[in-house]
Amino acid sequence: MTGVPGGFRLDGEVAVVTGASSGLGAHFARLLASAGAAVAIGARRAEELETVRRSILADGGRCVAVATDVSDPARCRALVDAAVTEWGRVDVLVNNAGVGYGARAEKDDPGRAAGLLEVNLLGAYQMAVAAGRVMIDAGRGGSIINIASALGLTAGSVPQAAYSASKAGLMGLTRDLAAQWSGRHGIRVNTLAPGYFASEMTAPLLEHEQGLADAVARIPLGRFGDQEELAGPLLLLASRAGSYITGTTLCVDGGWTMH
Numbered sequence: 001m002t003g004v005p006g007g008f009r010l011d012g013e014v015a016v017v018t019g020a021s022s023g024l025g026a027h028f029a030r031l032l033a034s035a036g037a038a039v040a041i042g043a044r045r046a047e048e049l050e051t052v053r054r055s056i057l058a059d060g061g062r063c064v065a066v067a068t069d070v071s072d073p074a075r076c077r078a079l080v081d082a083a084v085t086e087w088g089r090v091d092v093l094v095n096n097a098g099v100g101y102g103a104r105a106e107k108d109d110p111g112r113a114a115g116l117l118e119v120n121l122l123g124a125y126q127m128a129v130a131a132g133r134v135m136i137d138a139g140r141g142g143s144i145i146n147i148a149s150a151l152g153l154t155a156g157s158v159p160q161a162a163y164s165a166s167k168a169g170l171m172g173l174t175r176d177l178a179a180q181w182s183g184r185h186g187i188r189v190n191t192l193a194p195g196y197f198a199s200e201m202t203a204p205l206l207e208h209e210q211g212l213a214d215a216v217a218r219i220p221l222g223r224f225g226d227q228e229e230l231a232g233p234l235l236l237l238a239s240r241a242g243s244y245i246t247g248t249t250l251c252v253d254g255g256w257t258m259h
């Protein structure tokens with residue numbers, strides 16, 4: 001019987017996940033640990049991060065937690081260093097940390113927009129450089145997954161230009177890093193673009209009846225996604241199952257961006 005070489009498993013590998021104190025990031029960290037990876041998790045809220053770490057340990061996984069603000073390059077390096085100190089390598093980086101807010105562009109505060117870009121885009125860049133250097137030095141390749149959004153490809157029902165720009169920017173970051181590192185160093189770089197999933201970030205939308213109806217009306221599958229529906233796509237990009245995929249955007253959005 002033929003099968004996927006190495007399957008979707010990550011046994012013996014080490015993953016770094018940012019923004020793992022809640023929502024999709026916490027889910028990704030647990031998922032990667034259940035696939036066999038040791039996981040270094042980072043976010044600003046140390047207490048929430050510790051709760052995630054304990055849940056991974058309770059399930060038999062390996063995890064180290066490091067308070068990290070990805071807008072600080074030194075903290076990005078500290079998170080990657082923690083993985084190297086603990087397990088001697090980094091194979092997978094999930095650039096998931098992100099913030100968002102709705103605002104009409106003409107009324108938006110440029111300082112707030114700059115702060116968002118610093119986290120969503122520059123933070124991901126700094127994390128990719130920190131992890132990429134370790135992967136390049138080790139010579140074993142790796143996988144970097146930038147968590148963008150369908151809003152990097154299309155406009156939504158809520159005005160949020162800074163957020164959309166940051167997510168479109170991640171797709172450009174993905175392509176250029178893939179061009180630089182895939183052939184030369186065996187580091188695959190891809191974007192995962194979720195549609196709508198319930199989380200702290202989308203709670204205001206879920207609580208707004210008309211906003212929710214407008215959002216769902218744009219989605220051919222007619223509903224928000226379930227976090228579990230991101231598991232296969234994330235593991236595909238992270239593992240050897242996706243060994244011929246680089247520089248691309250995988251949309252997991254119920255068909256929202258098909259048009």
Ligand code: NAP
Pocket residue numbers: 018019020021022023024025042043044045046048068069070071096097098099100119147148149150193194195196197198199200201202
């Ligand atoms: P969430 O629960 O609010 O998670 C955001 C995470 O990012 C939190 O863990 C937060 O932790 C972390 N974070 C924020 N600023 C940070 C910083 N400066 N440094 C380090 N970590 C930081 O929302 P979510 O929906 O799970 O979002 C996760 C990612 O998915 C985001 O990039 C988001 O844009 C993307 N996404 C989500 C959806 C969706 O429908 N939920 C759709 C498309 C894309 P701390 O506050 O502890 O730092």
